[in-house]
Amino acid sequence: MPEKYWPETVVLWGAGATKNLGLHPTSELIQLVLKISKNDFSFLEDKDEKLASAFKKLVTEDLIKDPKLSKVYDFKALETIISTNTKFNMHELFTMLDQLIDNNMGFNAFCDGKRKFLRVERVQAAKRCLILLIEELERLSIQKVPGCMDEEKMEPYYQFGKILAELMVEEAKTFESRGYKMDTRRFYLYSYAIISFNWDPVILWNIFNVHKEVNRNPTYLKNGLKLQLYDDFGTQIASAGLDENECEIRYTTNESQCKVINDYSYPSRTMRIGKVLFPHGMFGSRICPECGKSIVTFAEKWDRLSSEIFGPSILKPLQKNWKYRTPKEKLNKRGAIECPYCGQITYPYDMTLIIQSLSKKKNIPALEELKTEMGLLIKNAKHIIFAGYSLPIDDIMVKTFLCHLYREMIKKN
Numbered sequence: 001m002p003e004k005y006w007p008e009t010v011v012l013w014g015a016g017a018t019k020n021l022g023l024h025p026t027s028e029l030i031q032l033v034l035k036i037s038k039n040d041f042s043f044l045e046d047k048d049e050k051l052a053s054a055f056k057k058l059v060t061e062d063l064i065k066d067p068k069l070s071k072v073y074d075f076k077a078l079e080t081i082i083s084t085n086t087k088f089n090m091h092e093l094f095t096m097l098d099q100l101i102d103n104n105m106g107f108n109a110f111c112d113g114k115r116k117f118l119r120v121e122r123v124q125a126a127k128r129c130l131i132l133l134i135e136e137l138e139r140l141s142i143q144k145v146p147g148c149m150d151e152e153k154m155e156p157y158y159q160f161g162k163i164l165a166e167l168m169v170e171e172a173k174t175f176e177s178r179g180y181k182m183d184t185r186r187f188y189l190y191s192y193a194i195i196s197f198n199w200d201p202v203i204l205w206n207i208f209n210v211h212k213e214v215n216r217n218p219t220y221l222k223n224g225l226k227l228q229l230y231d232d233f234g235t236q237i238a239s240a241g242l243d244e245n246e247c248e249i250r251y252t253t254n255e256s257q258c259k260v261i262n263d264y265s266y267p268s269r270t271m272r273i274g275k276v277l278f279p280h281g282m283f284g285s286r287i288c289p290e291c292g293k294s295i296v297t298f299a300e301k302w303d304r305l306s307s308e309i310f311g312p313s314i315l316k317p318l319q320k321n322w323k324y325r326t327p328k329e330k331l332n333k334r335g336a337i338e339c340p341y342c343g344q345i346t347y348p349y350d351m352t353l354i355i356q357s358l359s360k361k362k363n364i365p366a367l368e369e370l371k372t373e374m375g376l377l378i379k380n381a382k383h384i385i386f387a388g389y390s391l392p393i394d395d396i397m398v399k400t401f402l403c404h405l406y407r408e409m410i411k412k413n
């Protein structure tokens with residue numbers, strides 16, 4: 001049987017790759033959450049004043065005094081749970097919260113010589129609060145001034161995206177001259193794939209913007225058609241597009257579209273596509289609580305320095321430029337995104353972040369599909385590049401794939 005074609009190079013993108021931007025790895029995030037729970041905001045000293053005070057207000061006022069928010073995101077409950085163990089790491093904390101929730105159990109806290117019991121509902125709300133804090137901390141860390149990321153720090157990521165795009169154009173020319181058929185993987189699939197274990201969309205946003213530029217000024221191939229570059233997320237994701245007052249559904253591109261567009265019977269343009277996967281989920285993505293579909297929001301403008309790509313914040317000053325689009329979103333605010341399929345409102349806690357927890361009972365179909373795709377990519381890669389990804393001890397999923405690869409390699413040699 002002929003060998004199946006998969007990208008030669010797979011980049012495993014991890015927290016180390018975005019550290020220079022100020023984004024925190026999990027080990028730092030838990031330290032910050034511990035500090036916040038002790039009312040220590042010293043880490044905000046170098047931050048833009050408006051952002052710093054908005055974040056402080058979120059934690060000390062909104063999450064405590066707002067009757068609605070404090071119920072959904074129970075900071076007091078989280079504080080109580082954390083106060084019982086000053087050495088919590090993120091993994092232990094999430095595993096414990098998940099185990100309590102899965103078993104419908106409350107939490108008995110002993111702190112300052114007193115006993116305090118939290119019902120399971122409050123444990124759930126504490127977990128929501130923890131996820132919210134992680135998201136808000138990362139959104140805060142990426143902003144230099146409200147709504148904007150640091151241009152100088154972002155430059156290397158943009159340049160990286162540019163080089164990748166240039167290489168993909170060069171590849172197209174080479175593959176065309178070798179006579180590869182346009183509607184086959186050998187031609188249209190990029191020779192690289194990126195698997196991001198980060199929740200931040202920085203690398204994706206830079207690649208998107210570069211592709212947008214390339215597609216606006218396309219290279220023409222010998223077949224007389226313009227070449228266009230796109231990305232495939234390994235699963236179908238929808239977003240809402242706004243057209244006048246109507247909310248219309250939009251889909252991210254995928255490989256099957258590429259095959260149809262490159263069909264020789266209907267020549268219009270030539271498309272190439274690359275795999276960019278987020279198996280741990282991404283900020284701004286949601287699973288609709290009603291219909292179960294996977295949705296995502298992208299920034300309204302093609303501004304590569306806009307922090308909007310991190311999705312809406314529950315507090316306006318922490319995502320200054322975010323505009324709620326539909327009447328329902330405008331009514332609910334607080335991080336609301338309307339599901340383009342069924343119209344249900346989703347909130348930040350409908351985000352599908354995979355946190356390193358031992359309790360992974362609930363399988364999310366969209367993420368399961370990504371796992372399969374990730375396995376195939378890793379298994380078939382000729383080169384694997386570790387870009388700031390340190391293979392955390394509990395990332396069993398990736399370990400399994402790499403072990404398999406290693407065994408195959410030994411067999412071959």
Ligand SMILES: [Zn+2]
Binds near residue numbers: 290339341343
């Ligand atoms: Zn829905």
